[in-house]
Amino acid sequence: MSRRVVRQSKFRHVFGQPVKADQMYEDIRVSKVTWDSSFCAVNPKFVAIIVESGGGGAFMVLPLAKTGRVDKNHPLVTGHTAPVLDIDWCPHNDNVIASASEDTTVMVWQIPDYVPTRNITEPIVTLEGHSKRVGIITWHPTARNVLLSAGGDNLLILWDVGTGEVLLMLDDMHGDLIYNVGWNRTGSLLVTTCKDKHVRIIDPRKQQVVTEKVKPHEGARPIRAIFMADGKIFTTGFSKMSERQLALWDLKNFEEPIALQEMDTSNGVLLPFYDPDSSIVYLCGKGDSSIRYFEITAEAPYVHYLSTYSSKEPQRGMGFMPKRGLDVSKCEIARFFKLHERKCEPIVMTVPRKSDLFQDDLYPDTPGPEPALEAAEWLAGKDAAPILVSLRDGYAPVKNRELKVTRKNILDKPPVGPCRSHSTCDANFSRPSLEDLLEEIRSLRHTVQAQEKRISDLENKLCKFTNGTA
Helix, strand or coil, rough: CCCCCCCCCCCCCCCCCCEHHHHECCCCCCCCCCCCCCCCCEECCCEEEEECCCCCCCEEEECCCCECCCCCCCCCCCCEECCCEEEEEHHHCCCEEEECCCCCCCEECCCCCCCCCCECCCCCCCCCCCCCEEEEEECCCEEEEEEEECCCCEEEEEECCCCCCCEEECCCCCCCCCEEEECCCCCCCCCCEECCCCEEEEEECCCCEEEEECCCCCCCCCCCCEEEECCCEEEECCCCCCEEEEEEEECCCCCCCCCCEEEECCCCCEEEEEEHHHHHHHEECCCCCEEEEEECCCCCEEEEEEEEEEEECCEEEEEECHHHHHCCCHEEEEEEEECCEEEEEEEEEEECCCCCCCCCCCCCCCEECCEECHHHHHCCCCCCCEECCCCCCCCCCCCCCCCCCCCCCCCHCCCCCCCCCCCCCCCCCCCCCHHHHHHHHHHHHHHHHHHHHHHHHHHHHHHHHHHHHH
């Protein structure tokens, strides 16, 4: 009798576990908008969740440590005039988040480290260029301040958030609604899926489709696609018989998948979350109550099923923590933030180890918060891999860094022609420069934020005092 050889992998025993009840975020009215985005974005400082909101669109931002029941008057981020459809934290600044909305705009927000006392209503910058709702936003992985948005007008727009201007506008590439957009590791290529059943690989700076695949999955339901670290493409979709499928494609031969697996007949779109450090793909379906995970390897059969985390409650959305936000002392390799109807439940994925020492094999150096390129360098054709950081001593989030938006302004130009009035051209009269005015505005903003924090602290003390005397 031949013995079955068990594949060696350090991730064969990854298991998921929900946190205790007091570490969940309770009493959150999660958005009921019909849209296939994750509705939740997480980084090492904050969790952001798209919520129900009367008269416009809103999302809530909570410090990670602020678990338990959320106050019904907790401040929201409320600048949009129609429902928010997607949110994404900037990978290079943990206090900056972008939001996309049905109101056709994209807004970028600076979130303070303290909890503000009132709703945040003023974005740092509003990006207007789409003519229909904007359903997808994603930041460039290595270039500072580069943000991509995709709208119902079938347009892809790349923005320089630092100036509020359009860098590139990719039109005439998609004939129908864009389902999802993903960057490769260096940000030199995009992969998109579309209602016309094409998966396209796009070079955004050359503004051309490098290659495409028609009907990677035969079914009519939406397809999702993401880049692997080695340049392969991972897709999820549906067969003709409405069975959910996953596939792995090599761009050297985009005709046939190098791996194809069928799973079940549920109708929820599978959202793939990818960890390039461990080469694990996690699949979460909206409306599912499980998370399946697979290891991707360089040798056939390429895609290896690992396990399934199952629970009783279906998920409304899902957030995925970047690697630098994980607890390395507990051998945590992934953390999800599962949205229920009225709460957000963190789910921790760990690899059991006996030793308390740092596990080098589980935690290779991972992308840190420093951008490798400026927006202008990337636009000029330069590429760079992410700047990596070690997690050996854990990761300490950096303090609040303010995003500065420098708009090009006609006022920057010197006046043309001779000055007629002596009174306005007096040599003794010195007009303040634009830099001086901006510096004064920044100073005033810091003063207001400090006073808001002071008011908040006083209100908290007053609450404790009144509760104590009651």
